[in-house]
Amino acid sequence: MNLALRDIRHQKSRFIQTCLGLGLLLGVVMSMSGIYRGLFTDATGILNATAADLWVVQQDTSGPFAATSRIPEEIKYRIRAVPGVAQASALSFQNIQSERHGAPFRFFLVGYELGGMGGPPIIVAGRPIRQKHYEIVVDRAMKIGLGEQLQLGGDDYTIVGHTAKMVSSAGDPVAYVTLADAQKIQFKDDNNAIRNSREKLASQLERLPVLSPNQASQLTPQIAKIVGSTHIANTVVARLSPGADLAEVQDRISRWNHYRPLTGKDQEHILTEGMIKKAKMQLGMFRGILLVISGVIISLIIYTMTLDKLRVIATLKLIGTRNRVIVGLILQQSLLMGVIAYVIGFVLIALTRDKFPRRWDLVAIDLQLLFGIVILICIGASLVGIRKAMRVEPAEALGG
Amino acid sequence: MYAVQIENLTKIYGSGHTEVVALADATFDVAPGELVGILGPSGSGKTTLLTTIGLVTEPTRGRVVLDGEVIAEDGWPPGLDLKRIRREKLGFIFQAHNLIPFLSAVENVMIALENNGFGAKEARTRSIELLESLGLGHRLNHYPALLSGGESQRTAIARALANQPRVILADEPTAALDTENGKNVMGLLKKLAVENNSAILVVTHDQRMVEGFDRIFTFSDGRIVNETRNNV
Known part of the structure; x- marks a missing residue:
């Protein structure tokens, strides 16, 4: 006979309410993990979409994302001439904030060469940019329809296409124009x-x-x-030919004055360890604190539930019930509470994830890890109740 | 063979000037099928006697033999499996019936059988038979909160009898019942003692019930001060 299930059945509403409360807490922990992963994905989104082997930036800077970098666009011709380089394109990046329909309107503008690297990786509606001027591709999150106009630097740009899920490291949606237009907007x-x-x-x-x-x-x-x-770029990105030695190409460019060639890994390190490190730590600490709070709450609930059953436990002991049955009663309730709360948290987050203003990535390994931690917390929390139960004397069942 | 034999059973709490003698040199035997009443005022040692026989309180001195097995000889023998003896040889009935609130009547009886190694199916069949024999066939799936005082006490009796113990220890089983229900319970205990050949020791304050006992021990200050036999 499973005493844990029967006890829960007897006080269903109390148990469900407790699980709901815990589920909300675990949902917040899950969302923290999701936001943490989202930060990483956002930070490296443009980097990965560009898929460049080298990012040539202004010397002594860690541009173009983490610091300002300005280099002449023409350097791309010199880079293309380096043995091992298959493709090189100039790119410009800038944050733009204006007002639209009376509300702040912020996005990240990428300028790229038509047919070159760094353009929108995917067009989900409309078409890519075909003309050299006054066409723009925007992220769907900017909520501007195809054919609408957007004023930038005194000129009107027509929305010709939509891309999706492209955001900057700050979480702003990305828009694309040609390099010439971007240079005009940024430098003219x-x-x-x-x-x-x-x-x-x-x-x-x-x-x-x-x-x-x-x-x-x-x-x-x-x-x-x-x-x-205005023939200035923030970076020139390069892709190497198959079999080319990245270190050798990097070494060669680094010998030029005024330029710093960063590899894709260097950029990833700058973005994840530099720009979002503190946010990552903050989220990690918040997650840790929430898990400790969950542990304390589960312990208190299990302890209180055990206190409510002291006479029952004493009676069970007096009629010869084995300790493992009593331990099972407490442990199974604790585990069941953790598992149900976890499922509630998961469902809650799965239903609300699209409402989050920033990217939220549900990663299986994070969910599995959290599940493991919840199980450990439940086992740990039940030990408090088990310890109390084991100290109950059968004699406590006697008397009025 | 006696169901219970106790010799010079003594329980002392504390030591030195804080020493309290709760039970002093109690000696008596109880035969199978006998219903014995333990009477006396509060603090006279009745419950200490019950818990000592019930392997809940370790005696300081003296000997207890339960169904031929020595369970105490100046304390508990080393390695004595208290829970096994409680499961196999003893049944308990409490003043507040102590039914498990989250188990139905039949489940409350089943748990005693499952403790003793019965499978769920057999335990259920036996529990239903037992409860039906006690007139609770219509209350099998009721929770204790929905049972009357008398029904709860009969369910508790069914649980105590489930493993057909040689000795049943009852602590104030009629205290929470009205006279009629109390007499019914006493009548039931007497019938079961005879039918199951079990010795039943009942601690009570309840003078209304004394005529139901085969023998009565009266305690005062931890000592047996009187022993009377009813010729029922």
């Missing part, structure tokens, strides 16, 4: 600034005694064009 000054800077340049040149006024006026637009060039 507005008309007033251009006019001011040209006038300033002209007056400086006119003051130079070595130049005649005619020479100065002819040089001004040429110098302004060079100074105002």
